Amino acid sequence: MNPPWQVAGTTRVAAVIGHPVRHSISPVIHNAAFRALDLDWVFTAFEVAPGRAAAAVEGARDLGLAGLSVTMPHKADVVRALDRLTSTAQALGAVNTVARNGAQELVGDNTDGAGFLDALRTDEGFDPAGKRCLVVGAGGAARAVVLALAGAGAAAIVIANRTPARAEEAAALAPGVARAGSPEDADGVDLVVNATPQGMAGDLSLPVRAAALGPGQLVVDLVYHPVLTPLVEAARERGAAATNGLGMLIHQAAHAFRLWTGEDPPLEVMSAAALADLALRN
Numbered sequence: 001m002n003p004p005w006q007v008a009g010t011t012r013v014a015a016v017i018g019h020p021v022r023h024s025i026s027p028v029i030h031n032a033a034f035r036a037l038d039l040d041w042v043f044t045a046f047e048v049a050p051g052r053a054a055a056a057v058e059g060a061r062d063l064g065l066a067g068l069s070v071t072m073p074h075k076a077d078v079v080r081a082l083d084r085l086t087s088t089a090q091a092l093g094a095v096n097t098v099a100r101n102g103a104q105e106l107v108g109d110n111t112d113g114a115g116f117l118d119a120l121r122t123d124e125g126f127d128p129a130g131k132r133c134l135v136v137g138a139g140g141a142a143r144a145v146v147l148a149l150a151g152a153g154a155a156a157i158v159i160a161n162r163t164p165a166r167a168e169e170a171a172a173l174a175p176g177v178a179r180a181g182s183p184e185d186a187d188g189v190d191l192v193v194n195a196t197p198q199g200m201a202g203d204l205s206l207p208v209r210a211a212a213l214g215p216g217q218l219v220v221d222l223v224y225h226p227v228l229t230p231l232v233e234a235a236r237e238r239g240a241a242a243t244n245g246l247g248m249l250i251h252q253a254a255h256a257f258r259l260w261t262g263e264d265p266p267l268e269v270m271s272a273a274a275l276a277d278l279a280l281r282n
């Protein structure tokens with residue numbers, strides 16, 4: 001049993017900045033982890049208007065915030081306010097986590113790809129090395145997934161996007177491994193990833209034809225609300241293994257937690273807190 005939780009003058013503050021951000025599940029996940037480890041930390045959410053992310057990072061620097069998560073639409077904008085980027089954030093041109101290195105330096109990282117790989121390997125027992133993959137979407141999440149899959153040794157990555165030019169840009173992250181294609185390329189691949197908002201609450205559309213899915217494939221829908229997305233449902237009905245984006249969300253948060261606190265993240269606590277919160281939202 002943890003002692004009662006008190007926020008005091010000594011409490012270290014971490015936060016997510018985004019727009020809109022009040023619905024963010026990050027405070028639930030991180031506060032559950034802080035409490036589980038009895039850390040004198042608290043996590044909140046700051047609504048930051050589009051175009052104001054760099055100013056917000058300067059504010060965070062002056063206020064001594066101990067860690068920042070960055071979400072839409074600020075992941076590219078914060079780059080210019082940081083002192084250093086990890087090689088992953090540099091390649092993606094996007095930051096989802098800011099950590100302090102000493103008192104002065106703010107370092108931008110992108111833990112989405114590492115979180116995605118952890119979810120694949122740890123939760124699904126799927127090693128992308130040598131596998132053929134289809135990624136639908138070419139936005140920030142898709143780009144992180146493409147870079148991570150290539151780094152993990154995927155044999156081939158096809159990127160299908162509504163705007164084909166953006167698929168070409170994403171393919172340039174993994175020369176020789178990734179190429180632009182179409183959802184029709186789902187036939188025969190080992191891994192299908194939905195990195196579009198298709199399937200989010202109320203949207204029943206599928207990013208790929210259900211008939212292209214079947215046994216031997218793993219389908220990962222980065223959408224996690226609803227927990228059972230139309231794609232996950234269709235994939236399971238056709239005999240494919242399928243999971244939603246909650247695993248990636250938890251594992252990318254776990255990477256941030258470790259960067260900020262230096263502690264091992266309590267994954268099960270974080271996952272249970274997220275599931276309980278999503279159940280309330282339903």
Ligand code: NAP
Nearest residue numbers: 137138139140141142162163166195196197222245248249
């Ligand atoms: P983003 O940068 O805005 O990219 C959105 C992508 O989806 C673009 O490729 C866009 O195509 C495509 N798209 C949007 N609406 C579409 C539609 N109606 N039909 C077909 N394609 C559509 O967003 P993001 O950050 O990459 O996020 C994408 C999804 O991943 C979201 O659902 C988000 O919630 C989820 N996500 C999950 C996690 C996690 O941890 N599980 C992390 C990050 C994101 P165009 O290029 O043609 O506009």
